[in-house]
Amino acid sequence: MSEKEVLDILGVKVGLGQHATVNFNVAKLHTQNSIDVPVIIERSKKPGPTVLITAGIHGDEINGVEIVRQIIAKGINKPKIGTIICVPVINVFGFIHMNREFPDGRDLNRMFPGSKNGSLASRVAHQLMTEIVPRADLILDFHTGGSDRFNAAQVRIIKNDIILSELAEVFGAPFIYYSKNIKNSFRSSAAKLGIPMLLFEGGKSFNIHTTITNTGVNGAKRVLNHMGMLRSKFKVSKPKKKCIRLLSGKWIRANYSGMFKAAVPINTFVEKGKVIGNITDPYGNFNHFVKAPNAGYVFNINESPLVYQGDAIFHISTKVEA
Known part of the structure; x- marks a missing residue:
């Protein structure tokens, strides 16, 4: 078997037509028990692209x-051609403890590309960036909104990237949201390696x-x-509606503390001045009635019944691609 036909990942060699579950050894607990993240690899007998599918970067x-x-x-992860690598829970510590961050208090998605001598998250x-990511030709990374903020199903990409634009359209989420790569994020570090990533956002934490x-699975x-x-x-179904491309958005913040209730559902297009919550x-x-500052799509809603002054309560688009 040639070198190209063998996938060497975390010290394990997986040939064409083979499958394996490889342990990504994250760390040890105080009791010296190992914490391993399963990396599930499925390879077709026919060579082709390698797709890395990840989630749980926030616990x-x-x-x-x-x-x-x-x-x-x-x-679905058993490919007709090529290789599919799945890492369902990257931040296994946060997942176990129902916490967004790592035990060291750091946000893993601000620690890339990391350091072998740094903090635990780093x-x-x-x-991840040295042993797994370089094997991929494409990454599908699945996220949700945080802190009771419910995200409309959306794929986030940078603007003017032809490959990502085409793949985001194929994915078929209701929205494509153009957002810059954040420094030290997983997406930014993958981009520096030349590996395209579709970042899917949808729903809220602990939910x-x-x-x-269904939107995420069908998009994949x-x-x-x-x-x-x-x-x-x-079977592959076509999206029910054409993707709406959001060029920019604005957070609406609470002017007062109190009990909050949204008056419009997620994905709604609203006119300027419309009451969208109270x-x-x-x-x-x-x-107090919360009014839309401009016409646009509401693509994030804070579902917490109690808010403080300054809390983000809606994300509304300010510019949409024609």
Whole structure:
């Protein structure tokens, strides 16, 4: 078997037509028990692209983990050609403790590309970037909104990237949101290696939402089908609506503290001045109406019933691609 036919990942060699679950050794607990993240590898007998599918970079983003779990459970990760690598839970510490961050208090998605001699989060980022990511031709990374903020299903990409633009359209989420690569993020570090990434956002933390899950799974199927990797047993449905491309957005913040309730559902297009929510007090003496500052799509809503002054309560588009 030639070198190109063998995938060497985390010290394990996986040939064409083979499958393996390799342990990504993250760290040891205080009791010296090892914490391992399973890396699930499926290879076709026919060579082709390698797609890395990841989730759980934040431990509280359960819906992303559920999307990857379904991709594995349904056998979507067994490719017609090429290789599919799945890492369902990158931040296993946060997942176990129902916490967004690592035990060292750091946000893993701000620690890339990491360092082998750095903090715990930095070391995990380094190992991911050196041992797994370079094997990929494309990454599908699944996230959710945080802190009770429910994200509309969306794919985030940088603007003016032809490959990402085409793949995002194929994915078929309701929105494509142009956002810059954040310094020291997973997406930014992958881009520096020349590996394109579709970052999917949908739902909120500590929640599994059926519509969001279905959107993520169906989007992955469409991308794999587009790349000739999806087996014929799986049906691929076209998106019900054309993707809306959001060029920019604005956070609406609470002017008052109190009890909050949104008056419009997610994905709604609203006109300037429309009442989209209200903030009240518990005693029935105060009622503040939140109005849209401009016409646009509401693509994130804070679902917390209590908000403080300054809290982000809506994300609304300010410019849409014609």
